[in-house]
Amino acid sequence: MNKILVVDDNKTLAKLFAKKIEAVLEFSLDVAFDISQVQEYIAKEKYILCLLDVHSFQAQEELVNLCFKNKIPSIILINDYNEKKYTHFWEKQVVDFIIKDDSCVEKIIESIADFCNYQKRKIILALCNNNERNEIKNFLNKKGFEILAAAHGEEVLNYLEFHPDVKMIICDTKMPVINAYDLLIHIRQKYNQSELGLIVLNDDNDAELKLLKQGANDVLNKPFSMELLSYKIMQNFKNMQNLELVNKYSNLDSISGLQNSQALMKELEKYFYHLKEYQEEFAFAFLDIDKLKTINEEYSYEIGNKVIKQCAKELISETKGRDIIGRYSPEKFCILLKNINNERAIKIFSHIRVNIKSTKVADLLDDLYFSVSIGLCFGNTQSSLKEMMQKAEKALFEAKNNGGDRVEVCF
Structure with missing residues (x-):
């Protein structure tokens, strides 16, 4: 059974979070109140995720490092998000930062559900620049995605032939052999936007509208932060899921329930x-x-x-x-x-x-x-x-x- 570790120095909040998560997601949970308890639990159990809610930044950093060392992704509750303060956390398998407010419990549940739904999803990453490709690949691997790296559009099409379970492509606008425009023509002949998502990392100011009209699910203009890339990927997976439901019901015969x-x-x-x-x-x-x-x-x-x-x-x-x-x-x-x-x-x-x-x-x-x-x-x-x-x-x-x-x- 999937197991989550909730870490909170406030016992009342810890119990509240645990009760809500167990009720809605039906996961098994353990609750720890300090780093020594976390170490004990991690030594004994396997966790798919840690939810961290501690007040001091130093304690947050220690817990994130401990989780990262043990290859456990984490979600962190914070009072406010400071990009300079938390940027390096994204490199340590942090899945999400959630601001503590009246709706934070619902956001926690949504974030955990998203993480579990999209674990091990295959993404083809087609970028010309080797350093950029490796940086993004490492970042997305830590997020739980399985990444297939490519340098141009022709490699993408070859991957699709042997990996039909790929759910998303992330590519540059300008690529050798087959660029993003031509790749979209090939892709959309076979897959709609709910079956295979495509996000273009764009460095051409005049290309955004054309790419979207050609069938791209999204366009992310360079330069961008890893946090924004992560958010865009998750949002597009949700949009694809919603679109798939709409397509499914619009394709059904109202009487028989079979395809129309x-x-x-x-x-x-x-x-x-x-x-x-x-x-x-x-x-x-x-x-x-x-x-x-x-x-x-x-x-x-x-x-x-x-x-x-x-x-x-x-x-x-x-x-x-x-x-x-x-x-x-x-x-x-x-x-x-x-x-x-x-x-x-x-x-x-x-x-x-x-x-x-x-x-x-x-x-x-x-x-x-x-x-x-x-x-x-x-x-x-x-x-x-x-x-x-x-x-x-x-x-x-x-x-x-x-x-x-x-x-x-x-x-």
């Missing part, structure tokens, strides 16, 4: 664009709810919506997280099963059809059952989305034409 048609087509196009890289076989299908219009007219659209939800639930149950499913049209779902052979795919879709047919519509007094028709085809690295859609439509037409409630395959 627009989001579905975007994901399918992305899959087929990279299909040659995957080197895999797949199955592609359209599933159509038989007589949905009749169900809506005879039982109401509310019942029709329950039918749609039941279909979606069965699709989620029978597919894997890597597969692509979505609502293609009012009566039709689209399903792509990745890395699967023909025999296995036929079994899955037959199982889906049987399960749907044998399940009564939920929350309805009458015994209402419904069926689906499925048009199925198979593809490989040579297949195109247009070809698959045409084959699945043809198979679905055959299934409907033969009375529905069946799976037809177009080879």
